[in-house]
Amino acid sequence: INKKAINSIEENSIVREMEEIVGELREYFKTEKTRSVTWRKNQLTCILDLIHENEDAIFKALHLDLGKHPVEAYRDEVGAVEKSANKSLSCVEKWMAPKKSDIPLLFFPAKGEVFSEPFGVVLIFSSWNFPIMLSLDPLIGAISAGNVVLIKPSDQAPACSSFLANTIPRYLDSNAIKVIEGGSNVCEQLLQQKWDKIFFTGSPSVGSMVMSAAAKNLTPVTLELGGKCPAILDSLPNPSEFKLAVKRIVGGKWGPCSGQACIGIDYLLVEDNLSYSLIELLKKIIRRFYGENPVESKVISRIVNKHHFQRIRNLLKEPLVAASIVHGGFIDEENLFIEPTILLDPPLDSQIMTEEIFGPLLPIITLNKIQESIEFINAKPKPLAIYAFTKDETFKRKIISETSSGSVIFNDTLVQFLCDTLPFGGVGQSGFGRYHGKYSFDSFSHEKAVMHRNLFLEIEPRYPPWSQFKLEFLKLAYRLNYFGLLLHILAFKLGFKKYN
Structure with a gap:
């Protein structure tokens, strides 16, 4: 009874805190200070100051949470935020300017405009695998659009969550931008509040709960989820091109956070006659990148926590899956490390082929003809990205027209995430909504149509x-x-x- 009473008191305390925070943000938004271009540019400049002046602290937090090397941390997090903030800073005034719209002569005399107005009070849920970038990059879009924001960092990256909670108030307008820490109980209470926009990055299962809660208030949501992103490797007769393709595959699988990335390669499709040479080259490049003993290399991230470590290890426990391992498989539970592991043709009904891996395991599935990859991909939920290495223009057109995914990238991996001129987002189970660059501004804005007519004719x-x-x-x-x-x-x- 006492425990229930304590839990009830704690829950009521959390609810009051949520209501107070949301109320403060809503009142500040009503002052219209966040709508000015000066405020928006000042906040974007402050984000740049934050990452420049705290780069070492960010590197330390990312190493504590995920074992990320500083170079990887800069490439995937600090540098990505810097690029995004600079882009928005240079373009925000143009983005927020009213845009003229052509009006049909039927409405003559008249003129039309489209105004981009902020949604209002925005909730951002960030993920643990890129905890700095996935907090600050959406924030850049929300600020550029003139919103007030509450950020909920993932509690599974506690060092980064603490860094954001302690650092953001020192640099940004604390009346308009707030950070709240906590676990699932805090998330649940946040979703009970009324928001004008929710931006969520995470798993499809949690994303569905976010969407369900948002539906109660008809709150618009952007869901950045994941899925089993395939890579297709067509025959490339030129040895140097084949080698470069495999190098990029290694980078796309194990490079971002040891495979713990929504856009990372989940499995690889290849013709049977290429499998041997592919595996040998994969092994060679893995050794070049991570050394003979990857656990000692200190250049590959570890698994985020014991729960995810156990989940990934369980994928390898099925006898037929274990029998398909052709490279790697070493597991160090004490250091939460799993070696880059390659599997050849594991059972298609096994967990490793039906669930998102989100770890350093790469199944290779062999096909008679590479064109069969389209049917294979279409039999699964729509992925966030499809990576295809091919010089066959006809095959490229078939991949584009006959598959559905958040994006298609030919002859490279991951680079689409850093391209601000392309929208980033999923489709179907991999999410919906888009952001990056101008698309981030649009994601956090309502485009309001305005028509001016005259009182004659x-x-x-x-x-x-x-x-x-x-x-x-x-x-x-x-x-x-x-x-x-x-x-x-x-x-x-x-x-x-x-x-x-």
Whole structure:
């Protein structure tokens, strides 16, 4: 009884804290200070100051949580945030300016505009695998659009969560941008509040809960989820091109956070006659990148925690899966380390081929013809990305037109995430909504249509009483080109009394 009472008191305390935070953010948004271009640019500049002045602290936090090397931490987190903030800083004034819209001559005289207005109070849930970048990059979009924001970092990356909670208030407007830490109970209570926009990065299972909670208030959501992202390796007769393709595959599988990335390669499709040479080259490049003993290399991230470590290890416990290992398989539970591991043709109904791996295991699936990869991919939920290494233009067109995914990348991996001129986002189970660059600004903005009309030159057939002439006129209005319609309007004006 006492324990239940304590839990109830704690829950009520959390609810009050949530309500107070959301209330403060909403009141500050009403002041309209966040709508000014000056405020937006100041906050973006402060984000740049934050990452520049705290780079070493960020590296330390990322190493504590995930064992990331400083170079990997800069490439995937600090550098990505810096690039995103600089892009928004240089473009935000142009993005927020009203845009003229062409108005059909039917509405003459009139003009149209589209205003991008902030949603208001925004909730950002970030993920543990890129805890700095996946917190600050969406924040950049939300700030650029003029919103107030509450960030909930993942408690599975506690050092980074603590860093964000302690550092953001020192640099950014604490009335408009707040950070709250905590576990699942905090997340649950946050979702009970009314938000104007929710941005979530994480698993499909949690994403569905976020969407369900948002539906109660008809809150718009952006879900950045994951899925089993395939790579397709076509035959490349040129040895140097084949080697470069395999090198990029290694980078796309084990490079980002030891495979713990939503856009990382989940499995590889290849023709049977290429499998031997592929595996040998994969082994060679893995040794070059991570040494003969990867656990001692200190250049590959560890698994985030014991729960995920156990989940990945369980994928290898099925006898037929274990028998398919052709490289790696070493596991160090004390250091939460799993060696880069290659499997050849594990059972297609095994967990490793039906669940997202999110770890350093690479199944290779052999096919008779590489064109069969399209049917193989289509039999699974829509992935966040498809990576295809091929020079066959016909095959490229078939991949684009006959598959559905968040993105398709030919002859490289991961680079789409850093390209601000392309939208990043999923489709189906891999999520929906898009961001990066201008797309981030759009994701956190409502495009409000505004039409200006004058109080003369009325088109009377829009009003009753109805007549056959008015019906014919309206038909012409929808069917004729604009200049032809103008002539009919003028003719109608001249003879209106007669026809009426």
